[in-house]
Amino acid sequence: xxxxxxxxxxxxxxxxxxxxxxxxxxxxxxxxxxxxxxPGVAFGLLAVLCLLWVRLAAAGLRVxxxxxxxxxxxxxxxxxxxxxxxxxLRLPTGEIRxxxxxxxxxxxxxxxxxxxxxxARLPRRxxxxxxxxxxxxxxxxxxxxxxxxxxxxxxxxxxxxVDPVVVTAAGADGTGLGLRRRRRPTxxxxxxxxxxxxxxxxxxxxxxxxxxxxxxxxxERRLHADGGRLPVVVLDPSPDPGDPQGAADDLDAAxxxxxxxxxxxxxxxxxxxLLPGDRRPTELDATLGGWARLHVRLALVEAGPAPAxxxxxxxxxxxxxxxxxxxxxxxxxxxxxxxxxVLVVPGSIAGRRAAFAVxxxxxxxxxxxxxxxxxx
Numbered sequence: 001x002x003x004x005x006x007x008x009x010x011x012x013x014x015x016x017x018x019x020x021x022x023x024x025x026x027x028x029x030x031x032x033x034x035x036x037x038x039p040g041v042a043f044g045l046l047a048v049l050c051l052l053w054v055r056l057a058a059a060g061l062r063v064x065x066x067x068x069x070x071x072x073x074x075x076x077x078x079x080x081x082x083x084x085x086x087x088x089l090r091l092p093t094g095e096i097r098x099x100x101x102x103x104x105x106x107x108x109x110x111x112x113x114x115x116x117x118x119x120a121r122l123p124r125r126x127x128x129x130x131x132x133x134x135x136x137x138x139x140x141x142x143x144x145x146x147x148x149x150x151x152x153x154x155x156x157x158x159x160x161x162v163d164p165v166v167v168t169a170a171g172a173d174g175t176g177l178g179l180r181r182r183r184r185p186t187x188x189x190x191x192x193x194x195x196x197x198x199x200x201x202x203x204x205x206x207x208x209x210x211x212x213x214x215x216x217x218x219x220e221r222r223l224h225a226d227g228g229r230l231p232v233v234v235l236d237p238s239p240d241p242g243d244p245q246g247a248a249d250d251l252d253a254a255x256x257x258x259x260x261x262x263x264x265x266x267x268x269x270x271x272x273x274l275l276p277g278d279r280r281p282t283e284l285d286a287t288l289g290g291w292a293r294l295h296v297r298l299a300l301v302e303a304g305p306a307p308a309x310x311x312x313x314x315x316x317x318x319x320x321x322x323x324x325x326x327x328x329x330x331x332x333x334x335x336x337x338x339x340x341x342v343l344v345v346p347g348s349i350a351g352r353r354a355a356f357a358v359x360x361x362x363x364x365x366x367x368x369x370x371x372x373x374x375x376x
Contacts, residue, residue, distance in 0.1 A: 013142065013143040013144070014047045014139075017050075017143055018044060018047040020043050021039075023040075024043065025041070025044070049139075050139040050143040051143075053139045056089055057092035057137045058148050059089075060086075061084070061085070061086060061087040062148075062150075063083070063084045063134065063135045063149075064082070064083045064133075064150060065081070066082075066083070067080055067154055068081075070155065070157055071156070071159060072157075074125055074158055074159065074256075077120075078100070078119065078120045078121065078156070079117070080119065082096055082098055082105075082116045083114070084096060084107065084115075084135055085113045086111070091107045091108060091110065091112070091113070092109065093137075093139065094106075094135055094137040095107060095136050096133065096134075097133065098150075099130050099133075100118070100133075101120070107135065122158045124158060125158045126158055128155070128158055131153055132149055132150040132152060132154070134150055157299055159295050160299055161260075162256075162260050162263050164264075165260060165261065166356060166357045167356050168356055168357055207219075230317050231271045232272045232273070232281050232318075233265065233274070234274045234319060234321050235258045235274070235298075235322050236306040237301055237302065237305075237324045238323070238325055239325070240324075240326070249346075250346040250347075253324075254322050254324040256358075256360070257360075259295065259359075261322070262294065266284035269286070270283065271283075271284055272284070275294075275307060276301070276306065318341065320344060320363070321343050321344065323345050323346075324346070326347055326349070327343070329343065341365075344358070344363045346360060347360070
């Protein structure tokens, strides 16, 4: 049997028919019952012909799947094309099976090739290894069958969905931007603080073009105000150990909230995003430079400890703490940084009024409460 071909018990009906034929022939010989020879021979020939039909039909049969791109956002359409090419015989009776197809598709009998185009939707983020397609070859009587595989699995990266931010409290802007200073930055706030190596995702306005013109190592300008005035979205993927399934759902909701808030804030003046393992936040501006790389990182986030927030000391912009657990307040260490605090949790907090909702999470602006606690 060729690699990729599997029987999976599909020939058991044919084997049973062949045994029945042998039993009829044995009974005809033992009891001199000539009428039993006819059905015995007929059943035997039928079983053998069905087995030969399936073996010849599967010989040289090829099935191939093509996925449009290796990345797709959650629940977005993913174009899929499955192509089946006949081998020794033209396409036989049978069906096309693929995990990305909603249902099996029947083979079009007698054709040289068949192309099936469909749209798949993958509901959860992460790296997905999709089993290869296959063709189930059957004889017209359903006595024998064989599965022809379609090669190697396909890897698809499912990116977290970006949802709109919905304001739920009067006067809130739904992002914590109400905690930011409303004036335009002064020249001191954007004073150049030297140059350094060009980092992935740096906006074009910050690139030090003279270094590129000299064909030297690409550089970028560093600004005093960049690390202070922009809001920072911090993801805390710490799971709830008491509910593994619920923890996985809450983590997915938190990651979607981070992605949605990052895009929302970036388009309204810029923001930074701090993920577990980062030594410094990743900056996003209105052009969303560097978003593609950050989006991929969010797709691969796993449950684990919260990121270190020591580098957030001295910031003047708000900090948006997105937790994968249904906590009541941000960590104490985080409460010492930033001009204001925003807590985002899956679901909601009982007895508290949310300022905004995003991706199944609720956001609570805590600036007034934290200011009162500091002054007490």
